[in-house]
Every structure is written in structure tokens, then in C-alpha cells.
Amino acid sequence: MKIDLRSDTVTRPTEAMREAMFSAPVGDDVFGEDPSVIQLEEYAARLFDMEAALFCPSGTMTNQLAIKVHTQPGDEVICDHTAHIYIHEGGGIAFHSGCSVRLLAGNRGRFTAQDVEENINTIDVHHPVTRLVSIENTCNKGGGSIWDFDEIIRIRRACTENGLNLHLNGDRIFNALAATGDEPAHFGRAFDSISVCLSKGLGAPVGSLLLGGSDFIRQARRFRRMMGGGMRQAGYLAAAGSYALHNNIPRLADDHARAKTLGAVVQELSFVEEVLPVETNIVLFRLNEAMPAGNFIKMLAEKEMLVVPFGKQYIRMVTHLDINDDHLEEACSLLRKMEGRM
Numbered sequence: 001m002k003i004d005l006r007s008d009t010v011t012r013p014t015e016a017m018r019e020a021m022f023s024a025p026v027g028d029d030v031f032g033e034d035p036s037v038i039q040l041e042e043y044a045a046r047l048f049d050m051e052a053a054l055f056c057p058s059g060t061m062t063n064q065l066a067i068k069v070h071t072q073p074g075d076e077v078i079c080d081h082t083a084h085i086y087i088h089e090g091g092g093i094a095f096h097s098g099c100s101v102r103l104l105a106g107n108r109g110r111f112t113a114q115d116v117e118e119n120i121n122t123i124d125v126h127h128p129v130t131r132l133v134s135i136e137n138t139c140n141k142g143g144g145s146i147w148d149f150d151e152i153i154r155i156r157r158a159c160t161e162n163g164l165n166l167h168l169n170g171d172r173i174f175n176a177l178a179a180t181g182d183e184p185a186h187f188g189r190a191f192d193s194i195s196v197c198l199s200k201g202l203g204a205p206v207g208s209l210l211l212g213g214s215d216f217i218r219q220a221r222r223f224r225r226m227m228g229g230g231m232r233q234a235g236y237l238a239a240a241g242s243y244a245l246h247n248n249i250p251r252l253a254d255d256h257a258r259a260k261t262l263g264a265v266v267q268e269l270s271f272v273e274e275v276l277p278v279e280t281n282i283v284l285f286r287l288n289e290a291m292p293a294g295n296f297i298k299m300l301a302e303k304e305m306l307v308v309p310f311g312k313q314y315i316r317m318v319t320h321l322d323i324n325d326d327h328l329e330e331a332c333s334l335l336r337k338m339e340g341r342m
């Protein structure tokens with residue numbers, strides 16, 4: 001049995017999702033004529049109580065478009081030092097937007113309004129102009145950690161008082177919402193822009209949405225074109241996204257429960273030094289010296305169980321749509337058996 005826990009991006013469309021894709025009405029979206037894309041964008045914007053949305057090929061593109069529209073070259077972006085926009089998007093902030101980055105040392109990816117306030121540059125010819133704050137929820141490098149909404153509101157206030165824009169890299173926002181029971185619209189009202197990934201836990205094959213005000217989205221649409229992200233009959237993909245938003249949100253709680261079970265099993269292993277608190281669908285843990293990460297990954301791969309290295313001696317496992325209770329049981333059994341094979 002193949003158990004792929006490398007990422008929640010490895011899911012494949014279900015039969016019902018494929019059906020929705022094949023029967024989607026389509027048109028040329030660069031001409032603004034694809035009804036399935038329009039339907040997805042309008043639905044998502046309403047869900048988050050934002051004015052408009054833009055369907056894009058990837059979460060990297062939605063984040064980079066947001067940074068591009070919010071800033072001018074020479075400006076500065078505040079984010080955590082583990083932020084996806086900083087470490088996993090190919091240096092895009094420098095390349096597309098020409099901005100410098102002010103990195104904060106948060107708690108598993110989460111910082112405070114006070115951290116933000118202390119890192120806003122004064123207006124002075126020496127300094128870059130602080131323009132944008134970006135937060136990630138859930139935090140990938142934090143092991144799927146969730147932000148406290150009250151802190152988000154405090155950061156919103158600090159941004160408003162200082163004339164800064166606030167972006168949410170919400171590629172796993174539905175995991176956070178599933179865990180806290182909070183409303184998407186609360187997030188929509190707190191941020192100037194939000195990026196939402198459809199091809200992670202929600203199970204669509206491709207696509208992300210950028211949400212924001214009408215004028216902001218108009219500008220993002222222009223930059224999307226410039227970056228080569230204007231797609232033609234994209235409705236086939238958008239239909240998968242709509243299907244995901246309508247059908248795959250309630251089941252995220254199952255992913256979280258399975259991740260908790262995996263985390264508890266990992267916690268018991270003698271060669272595991274530390275497991276980060278399992279808050280959503282990510283299990284992040286550190287192996288001790290008795291178990292080099294390369295060996296751990298190889299031993300599991302021989303049994304068709306796939307996990308990824310995530311920094312020195314750290315391993316990440318992610319539950320998703322294609323991991324059911326049989327996979328979970330087998331994964332737990334393989335992990336326990338490793339104890340005897342050291």
C-alpha cells in the first residue's frame with residue numbers, strides 16, 4: 001500500500017471532481033469570458049466578504065502578485081523568517097517587486113503586533129519604506145500552527161495606524177478555519193488581500209485564488225498577464241476549485257484527527273527528539289542522532305511510505321484527501337516497527 005505523506009499537494013481529483021471538470025462551461029478567460037472561472041471568483045469573494053477574486057495557476061503567483069500590487073521597488077515587507085513568501089518562492093519578492101524583507105523571529109511562524117510595531121522603519125532617507133505585513137495561516141514551517149485571531153486583529157490595527165497593507169498567505173486557511181470554527185468573512189474583513197490554495201487539502205489539481213478589493217484585483221490581473229499567468233479555457237480547472245470549495249471543506253477535520261494520531265505514535269518512538277504540537281494536518285518532528293534523517297526516510301520509502309526532510313533532522317508528514325484510515329493504520333504500524341529495526 002502506497003502511503004504518500006510528503007504533502008497535501010499530492011492528491012488527485014476524485015471521480016466526482018473529474019465529472020465537474022469535464023462538464024464545466026468554458027470560454028476565453030483572458031477575454032473575461034469563462035463562466036466557470038467567473039463563478040469561482042465570485043463565490044470565493046463572497047465567501048470571504050471581499051470585493052473580488054482572481055484565479056491563478058499557483059499559490060506562489062497569488063502571493064507574489066499581492067506583494068507586487070501592494071509595494072513599490074525599494075519598499076520593505078515584514079514577515080516571519082520561516083515565511084513561504086520568503087524561503088519557498090524563489091526569491092520572488094526581490095525579483096518581481098524589488099523589495100527588501102524585514103524578518104521576524106516568531107513562535108512557530110506567528111509574531112505579535114508589538115513585533116510589527118518595533119520593526120516599522122521611521123521615515124528617513126536612510127531606510128526602506130515599510131509598506132506591507134504578510135502573515136501565514138496555518139504556518140507550514142511551524143508544523144501547521146494556527147494564528148490567534150485576536151492577535152491578527154491587533155496587527156490589523158497596527159497596520160492601519162501606520163499606513164501598512166496586510167496580506168494573508170492563507171494557502172491553508174481552511175485548515176485553520178476547520179480547527180477553530182472561525183468564519184472566512186472575519187478574515188476577509190481583517191486583510192487587504194488573501195491568497196487561498198485550492199490544490200492542497202481541498203484536493204483540486206491546480207489553482208489558487210487571490211482575494212481583495214476591486215481595484216487591487218484589477219491591478220493584480222494586469223500583473224498576472226505580465227507574468228504569463230493569463231489562462232484561456234481555465235474553467236476546467238476552476239470547476240475543480242468550485243467543487244473543492246463546495247464539497248471538501250468539512251472533511252478537513254478528518255485529516256486533522258489522523259494527523260493527531262500519527263503525531264501521538266511518533267511521540268512514542270525512542271529516536272524522536274521532539275514533535276511539534278499537531279494543530280492541523282501537518283506533523284513535524286525532529287529525530288535524534290541515533291536516527292539520521294536520510295536513513296529514516298529511506299527505510300520508510302522501502303515500505304512505500306513517503307515523507308519529506310524539513311531542515312536538519314526534521315521530518316514532515318502531511319495528511320490529506322488521499323489518506324484514509326487504512327493508510328493511517330498501516331503508517332502507524334510501519335512507524336512502530338522501525339523501533340525494532342534500528
Ligand SMILES: *Cc1c(COP(=O)(O)O)cnc(C)c1O
Pocket residue numbers: 058059060061063084085136138139140169171172197200208
Ligand atoms: C503551498 C504553499 C504555497 C503555494 O505554493 P504553490 O506550490 O505555488 O501553490 C504558499 N504558501 C504556503 C504556506 C504553502 O504551503
